[in-house]
Amino acid sequence: MAWNEPGSGNKDPWSGKGGDQGPPDLDEVVKKLQEKFGGMFGGGGGKSNGSDSGGGISLPGGIGIGAIALVLLVIWMATGIYIIEPAERGVILRFGAYSETTQPGPHWHLPYPIEEVYKVNVDQITSFRHKATMLTRDENIVDVELTVQSRIQDAGDYLFQDQNPEKTIRDAIETSVREVIGKSDLYYIMTEGRSAVAAQIKSNAQNMLIFYKTGLEITSVNTQPAKPPEQVKSAFDDAIKAREDKERLENKAEAYANEVVPQARGEAARKVADGKAYRDRVIAEATGEVSRFLAVLKEYEKAPGVTRERLYIDAVETVLSQSSKVMLDTKEGNSLMYLPLDKMMGGGTDTGYQYGGRGGYTPEAGRKQAPATETRDQSRGRRVR
Incomplete structure (x- = not known):
């Protein structure tokens, strides 16, 4: 039925008189949305006051959204807090590029994905063994075995400057060993040069690691005793024993010389001093004898008879x-009056002479004649006549 036919109830679509036939109210739509959001975040702003006829988003709903955003921001910022242990170093990356290295203690960095932290243990000691057969300067083959210990010195260089620091340090040790062994003699390597060879290997390898920026530091290089090849090992052992015996005997001889030479020098000095003392004594005695003889000579020239009798x-x-012994003789008697004064005086030496009458003294059959004569000769030699 058309809208203008009789009995249609005057339903004119353009007159606005058709009851509830118009479009929905915008305020109502806003209020419904406000109620939904208020119910989701716990707000009660869906209900409007009696005097509020305009409608809109209420204040309590806006506060809930901001609080949630603030909490999320705080949590995100808190993820940047980190602690570095005493044995560690922290490496900071900003947008994937190296930024800085942090020391032990609590720190904070911009959270991911802006910055990242890599923790590196710089006190951990790593070790490996190296063994090789090499040619010495004097064209001998020797087996060298050593143990190398290292640690991380620079965490930034260790992570980003060298792709494989462990392989680099092994190659550096190999190069250094071949250089040092090739410039040394076999005897020097196997005997007194062992510690010097290890120190030179460590120094050369460390310089290479610094040049390549590996961030590693060699803490020690311990070399095992170098050994010759098995085919000639017995000959080398004999040679080493002979050198050791030579050194032992040289040391023993040197110790003996150090003991004997001072004694000989002291003995020589003592004999020289005794000789000088004897010389001075003889010269002094001779000088005294000469002086006494000259004095007697003067007296003899004055009174020769008296001086001769006195002498x-x-x-x-x-x-x-x-x-x-005391012997007494008389002019008219043939017997000798003998007084045993030696026994009376408590003993004495036998002169070895007996009286033979007026013919004089006769020696006995041989005993003690020469000592008495020597004594008298010595006495006469010391006296000045």
Whole structure:
């Protein structure tokens, strides 16, 4: 039925008089949305006051959204807090590029994905063994075995400057060993040069690691005793023993020389001093004898008879004073009066002479004649006549 036919109820679509036939109200739509969001975030702003006729988003709903955003921001920022242990170093990457290295302690960085932290243990010691057969300077083959210990010195260089630091340090040790062994003799490597060879290997390898920026530091290089090949090992052992015996004997001889030479020098000095003392004593005695002789000579020139008799008496006194027997002779008697003064005086030496009458003294069959004669000769030699 058309809208203008009789009985249609005057339903004119353009007159606005058709009851509820118009479009929905915009305020109602906004209020419904406000109620939905308020119910989701716990707000009660869906209900409007009696005097609020315009409608819109209420204040309590806006506060809930901001609080949630703030909490999320705080949590995101808190993820940047980190702690570095005493044995570690922290490497900071900003957008994937190296930024800085942090020391032990608590730190904060911009959270991911802006910055990242890599923790590196710089106190951990790593070790590996290296063994090789090499040619020495004197064209001998030697087996070398050593143990190398290292640690991380620069965490930034260790992570980003060298692709494989462990392989680099092995290659550096190999190069350094071949250089040092090739410049040394076999005897030097196997004996007193062992510690010096290890120090030179460590120094050369460390310089290479610094040049390549590996971030590693060699802490020690311990070399095992170098050994010759098995085919000639017995000959080398004999040679080494012979060198050791040579050194031992040289040390023993040197110690003996150090002990004997000072004694000989002291003995020589003592004999020289004794000789000088004897020389001075003899010179002094000779000087005294000469002085005494000159004094007697002056007296002899003044009174020759008196001086001659005095000298004779002194000589007889000197001779008889060395005898323990006293002999008395008379002019008219043939017997000798003998007094055993030696026994009376408590003993003495036998002169070896017996009286033979007026013919004089006769020596016995041989005993003690020469000692008495030597004594008298020595006495006469010391006296000045």
